[in-house]
Amino acid sequence: MINNFIKKFKKLIFTFGILLASDMALAKGMPKEYYNIKNSKESKEYFFDYMYKLIEKENLKILEERDFVKRTLSSNILTLDHSSMEFKKLLEIKKKYKIKKLYTYNEYIKKIDVIPPSQALAQAAVESGWGKSRFIKKANNIFGHWTYNPKIGMVPEKRTPGARHLIRVFSTLEDSISAYMLNLNRNYAYKSFREKRYNLRLKKINPDGLSLSQTMVNYSGIGHDYLSILKNVINSNKLNSYDKKFYMKVNTN
Structure with a gap:
């Protein structure tokens, strides 16, 4: 009796865990509490x-790759063992960033x-309607990414x-941020x-979002008007404070 009860209890916990994981996997958009504000x-x-x-989390991943490349290519690359993990990782990074x-x-x-x-925050706000657009709620798509692959895409309402x-x-939202950053870094x-x-x-200057956002003329179909919008979002919300916060935490040079 007791053994059967334990088995049933374990099975119940296992099933609940699967359902919880499924719900988390299906979660879309910002946390629910955000939409109640x-x-x-x-x-x-x-x-x-x-x-x-x-x-910040995604930027730190990029810095890890940057540091790896610096360490690897600043050493004697002629003696780099082609069967080593370092060489294989370098090949992966080369492919990822489309290095010639x-x-x-x-x-x-x-x-x-x-x-x-x-810059990332301003574009996230503009492209996702402050996290309230259908794109982010239904597809975790923060930055307005398109695709032609029906396996990973959904039809826009007003196409x-x-x-x-x-x-x-x-x-996940993390995947959307990762795709956005990779897009800017290799496209x-x-x-x-x-x-x-x-x-x-x-010039030993940390890249700032205000100046770099003004290169995003190709990101949107509205051209230079898009640059004005990003500039306004950054300035009116004092988003440069997030740049300072980030660079105080990490050494990016």
Whole structure:
């Protein structure tokens, strides 16, 4: 009797765990408590603070890759064992960031770098309607990513007749942030962003979101108006404070 009860209890706990994990996997958008905030100032503060933590986390991952490349390529690369874990990891990074030549140090350094938090926060707010758009609620899509793959996309509500693009669906908000940062770091459309960031590095200046956001002319169909919107969001919400907070915590040079 007791053994049967224990078995049934364990089975119940196991089943509950699966259901809980499934619910978490299906969770979309910001935390539920965010959508219950009525005060606009409190809502903005919650949005920025919550998103900053996720943006910081992804930036730290990028810095780990950047540090690895620096360590690996600053050593004697001619003696790098092609069967070593370091070489295999370098190949993975080369493929991830679409680096043309394996040992081109400057190309790695230009592409593998942080996205200033203030810029990421401003674009997150604009592209997701402050976390309240259908894209983020249904697809964890913070930055308006498109796809043509029906396996990972959903149809936009107001898609132009004949258009084939889909809204990219992400499993988590973290995945959306990761895709956004990788997009800026390797897509040809944002070459000017990377060049400006690199030039700031050469001057020993931490990349700031206000100046770099003004290279995002190709990110939106509204062109230069988009730059004005980002500038206004950064300035009016004093988002440069998040840049300072981040650079005080980490050494990114």
